[in-house]
Amino acid sequence: MPYELHYWPMIQGRGEFVRLALEDAGAPYIDVARQDDEAGGIEPMLDRLTDPANPRPPLAPPFLRDGDVVVGQTAAILLYLGPRLGLVGTSEADRIWTHQLQLTIADAVDEAHDTHHPLGVGLYYADQKPEARRRAEGFRAERIPKYLGYFERVLSANGGERLVGADLSYADLSLFQLVDGLRYAFPKASAAALRDTPRVAGLHQAVARRPRLAAYLASSRRVPFSEDGIFRRYPELDA
Amino acid sequence: MPYELHYWPMIQGRGEFVRLALEDAGAPYIDVARQDDEAGGIEPMLDRLTDPANPRPPLAPPFLRDGDVVVGQTAAILLYLGPRLGLVGTSEADRIWTHQLQLTIADAVDEAHDTHHPLGVGLYYADQKPEARRRAEGFRAERIPKYLGYFERVLSANGGERLVGADLSYADLSLFQLVDGLRYAFPKASAAALRDTPRVAGLHQAVARRPRLAAYLASSRRVPFSEDGIFRRYPELDA
Numbered sequence: 360m361p362y363e364l365h366y367w368p369m370i371q372g373r374g375e376f377v378r379l380a381l382e383d384a385g386a387p388y389i390d391v392a393r394q395d396d397e398a399g400g401i402e403p404m405l406d407r408l409t410d411p412a413n414p415r416p417p418l419a420p421p422f423l424r425d426g427d428v429v430v431g432q433t434a435a436i437l438l439y440l441g442p443r444l445g446l447v448g449t450s451e452a453d454r455i456w457t458h459q460l461q462l463t464i465a466d467a468v469d470e471a472h473d474t475h476h477p478l479g480v481g482l483y484y485a486d487q488k489p490e491a492r493r494r495a496e497g498f499r500a501e502r503i504p505k506y507l508g509y510f511e512r513v514l515s516a517n518g519g520e521r522l523v524g525a526d527l528s529y530a531d532l533s534l535f536q537l538v539d540g541l542r543y544a545f546p547k548a549s550a551a552a553l554r555d556t557p558r559v560a561g562l563h564q565a566v567a568r569r570p571r572l573a574a575y576l577a578s579s580r581r582v583p584f585s586e587d588g589i590f591r592r593y594p595e596l597d598a
Numbered sequence: 599m600p601y602e603l604h605y606w607p608m609i610q611g612r613g614e615f616v617r618l619a620l621e622d623a624g625a626p627y628i629d630v631a632r633q634d635d636e637a638g639g640i641e642p643m644l645d646r647l648t649d650p651a652n653p654r655p656p657l658a659p660p661f662l663r664d665g666d667v668v669v670g671q672t673a674a675i676l677l678y679l680g681p682r683l684g685l686v687g688t689s690e691a692d693r694i695w696t697h698q699l700q701l702t703i704a705d706a707v708d709e710a711h712d713t714h715h716p717l718g719v720g721l722y723y724a725d726q727k728p729e730a731r732r733r734a735e736g737f738r739a740e741r742i743p744k745y746l747g748y749f750e751r752v753l754s755a756n757g758g759e760r761l762v763g764a765d766l767s768y769a770d771l772s773l774f775q776l777v778d779g780l781r782y783a784f785p786k787a788s789a790a791a792l793r794d795t796p797r798v799a800g801l802h803q804a805v806a807r808r809p810r811l812a813a814y815l816a817s818s819r820r821v822p823f824s825e826d827g828i829f830r831r832y833p834e835l836d837a
Binding site: 414416417418428430431432434435438439452455456458459462463469473478479480481482490493494498502505506512513516517 | 653656657667669671673691694697698701712716717718719721732741744748755756
């Protein structure tokens, strides 16, 4: 049975961290909401979120279905998939450390999102542009260098090419996606930060060249970045 | 060897979710930064965060030391402690579901924090008061009811008293803390929301009555809520 990923079909969003793991592993999966057939669309996702017969409902997409198991929360999905896809070490120490890194990447992703929605998700960007400029200022000046500097330090302490051990982990894939998103949304600020974090920049390039990932990134399965997602290119926020 | 918790000593903050687990389990631990002796204070914490000899450094507190293992990120710490403290089920399905709930609680905690810091952590509250009012408005009207309504649904589907299975889990303790914080910071809005979520309100009361927890909450080990923590009582944000 292929895995089923349920997520909004028009954006990379948080679902992308799961897609990258499934794609790099070559795992069979169905991106349900992006299917054209009768079983596709967002209805199955919305049904499952509100299904009164599901005693363990996720609060929001993305969620993964693996037979009877339904797992929500991006980091929890990767915690579940990691051992199954060979994207995490076998020791408890490696697994908890990989997960810790994933949660730190998730914090950075949340902050990237909040640059364009500082007043909350209930308002449009157009209704919070001055506030977004102020929030983005601190994100560019302090937070991007802090996060990328941290991952640079972790990479350096582990030989320079991987976050954990000798093999690729889901945290490496997620760090690729964080960097990819920052480069899209904040091309100037991220270029400056990446000059100071060559190992992070190198990991981003190396992941993009992995055969399965390169094929995925060049395919229509990779949703383009856009101003509906987490990482948005608003030039005024990268000034 | 007792566990070592490293966290800012003057606030409950994210460290509190770890303290509650350790206290409810009756686990031996040292809240290092709150010790008066020479080995106490925040220096050991800061040293460990910056120690170049630690190849797996947390980005920030809280972190837990268990012998040679150092675990950062609140949810990862609870993932690590859960099985050791008997605060999570034994099946993988129960463990991943408990963790998923923990991550959803963490999202709510992040949003509670952002009500007073919508423009970021680099600015004081005094520098973002109008923005905080706008952000808090949506948090009170939409987000508190959404989160508490979700946990009400999860409790209902599981018999009404626990989030997962028949026994208390770390997610129950964390939901107690979320509710306790919301009641402190937003007394009016949370009272209204809790009237619609009686099982969440009941869990909050039941956890507070657990013997070890009640003793802890009445002790000086429980740092009081304050306007330096995540949950802050600014009446203008609960208007």
